[in-house]
Amino acid sequence: MSRLSPVMAIHPSYRSVSMQLNLTPLTPAFGAEVQGLNLSQPQSDDTMATLKAALNEHSILVLRDQPLSAQRHVELSKTFGPLMIHVLKQFLTTDHPEIYVLSNVAENGKPIGNHKEGWNWHSDLSYVEEPSMGSLLHAIEVPPEGGDTLFASMHAAFEALPKAIKDKIRSLKAVHSYTGYYEKAFADREPLSAEQRAKTPDVVHPLVRIHPETHRPSLYVGQDIVKEIVGLPAEESRSLIDELNRHAISDAFVYRHKWQAHDLVIWDNRCTMHCATPYDDQRYRRVMHRTTVEGDRPFGA
Template structure:
């Protein structure tokens, strides 16, 4: 197994490992430490099935489902499908998902620790995914801004996100709304394993910064989001079939990008690792 950094601040490619086989404890300890330090791990050229995907994902912790249960695999409901493909007149996965900057499941009281996204079919052009280091973004703030935001909180809202991202779809059902009430999280988050601080922001899903007048809240949130996604903190991943990416939701944001969904198929499988309450 070899580790090769993708950038100076985020991301490491892991080479020389076949995830169809169980990962030994000593190698897994290296992987876990690399994820804590680098926030994103890339494994290229994998040929795993759903069971192998789930088994490897469970090494990082208990797995979560998703509120959009129609896009979970029946035999392995831990696997959430992202796709533009339809079968028998029904979409097999969620499409146009995550085209804004976000941290997965930040609208939950206990957001996910991380996610493992596996590419089965990808378009030959476009459809890349951007990742940003919230550690690097926080470290680059001046002392005045750090002091201003250090103890602020923000309201994260799935209903707010869904209404903006999927305005052309049926509204959330009462059951889905009940399962995703608004939650409050710190604006500056502490990584539970390393103790490093990071910004905890996002587009659309973060409805407001609490305790501020609406105009001030909106302006500060826009400023922090724009800062967090600056190119110097970001990595752009060009997908290849067989790529498996693991990212740490406790200290990153990411966003998908559009592609020609009338010309090309895209099928991605995602597992989500349970986390704990941000502090």
């Protein structure tokens, strides 16, 4: 497979830095595997600048065999920017509060992480005023089967829309609601506390988001998180949200990541969505550590 992805061809300004890394495209539309780079050890400023440029170009980077300690995971993540602390503090169970644990494992009768989190298509923390720039997910323990993560390119999804729909949605805005998502996804759990609700009020973001570094447009949608489109009648709003979500996760725009222990996946939340998939959680353990990098308020065209 050629190391020159279609995205690189569109954006030649990134070619010089990206070619310094050993990159293999994951799909024709987006994503790259980085080989020969050991991020468990500190890297030079030039190497990290190259990695960040590659993330802008490819939206998702996969690095295999990265045995990161929790401390190193946090240190590495901070090179991308300040880190966010998740509102569900009961799942910040390591010595580093920046690490949000995703797991089905319980210790001393208490879960060490959030289980069945992210089993819908979403972009991390789209429900806050300044959503995450990116996330770094490190696999500690993975099941031998199942538990894949799906990623979708919102750049490619937007570019493939008919012109009439592009023109219709460019100026529209949508309400993102964590409370609405939580009530659907975790109806069997304790409801959010008053403090958690206060920290996650509904927010409004553009339906078409412009990437602040590459200036490429992308869809900014999500399942369950997006509550309504501002200014549209309820039925039309729901129909359009459903239509855009279905389009956004078409096979042509999706990469399926099959996890191995010590995988590190870095993705850009400004131009991708992702979705966890089930596994046999009665037979197998799964422990994943995620850090989340601060971002800016989304803006449209």
